[in-house]
Amino acid sequence: MRIQVQFQSGVPVYLQIVQQVKSAAAGGTLRPGESLPSVRTLAEELRINRNTVARAYTELESDGVIETRQGSGCFLKANGESPLSKSVRQERLLAGIDALIVEAHHFGITDVELKRLLADRLTQNRSQSASH
């Protein structure tokens, strides 16, 4: 997994890291038990502040995506170990879906097309993580 940040995207830097780790985990490029780069390593590589990486990892940990093992770093957790209740998880997901619907509307994508795109994407992701 290669993390990259773009200052000019307008997305907070820590959030870019959070999103990339989450999508790598969902897509199977980062697998359960696999380690993440240390705060220091990632900060140096991305040329960012250590605080920013630490903030991203803290958020990933509280979202139940990664776990910190004392002295040995951060690791991706196995699926379904989220400390958040199912309703909270669903609520967060719905916020993302709402944003997607608005965006699709702006791009002139119809509801039918959107459903098809979503279905295609799910199939693609499944086959990708299966091959990893």
Added chain:
Amino acid sequence: MSSPAISIDDLAYRYDRSEALHGLSLTVQPGECYGFFGRTGAGKTTTIKCLLNLLRPTRGAVRVFGMDPARQEAEVKARLAYVPDFVAFYPWMSVRDSLDYQASFRSHWNRDLERSLLEQLQLDPNLPTTGLSKGQRTQLALIGAIAAEPDLLVLDEPTSGLDPLVRREFIQTIIGAYQDAAPGQRTVFVSTHLITEFEGLIDRFTVVDQGRAVLTATADDARGRFRRIRAEFEGALPEDSEFRQARSIRRRGRTLELVVNGEGESLMEYLRTRGPASLEIESLTLEEIFLHTVQPGTTP
């Protein structure tokens, strides 16, 4: 809650002929990497001198970890290290002597950190300080500041006079080494007009212009608000009067370039209704945000 690392409230300072600061306020929380951006003469060094009790404020208050530098100068100086933009060393001392001399004033000194930084920056301890370049003098001063592991590091133009190619690498190394031992607790207050190399390092910043704070924001918020929108049209471009909320409007052939502070999304929505051939949005860099915030005048 613990005291802020730095709190400056309505600070004014008047030199004999002119007022350098007119009511500047800012707060630096412990653990932050705080940028103090301004052109030469904006009042940055005057502010820092007030923090160090080198100048007494004409009005207002400064506090460092809750302490008044004028009354508790020794306690304040024990908790911070300051690197001025021009550093002087005793000419008879070598790099080694100079570091030992600085260490003699400190209750704590990290020899391992000192050694590793000398190696990383390839600074020979046996060199006489008179033989150092401007860049090496700054490096030596920074190694001294960091080896003391203070709670607060105050840097005044740490990269000016350095080769542009090494500036960024250098400041990353220094600030990274300082934060390493206690991330989230080591506070940096850095004054500079060379902002590009601090892009990823700054948590929060204040832009000072003509002695006043004209913008204070986190780097993420500022980049989220200050955006450049480029819209290309096949027909006639929309009128300037349609974009009252834009900070600047530029026309280049078929392309309209707008800079906004907030309201980027609503402007994008409006532009979509005008049927552009292409439409893009991106955040400004901290350097560009700085240039948009200060009054037009001489370049920094």
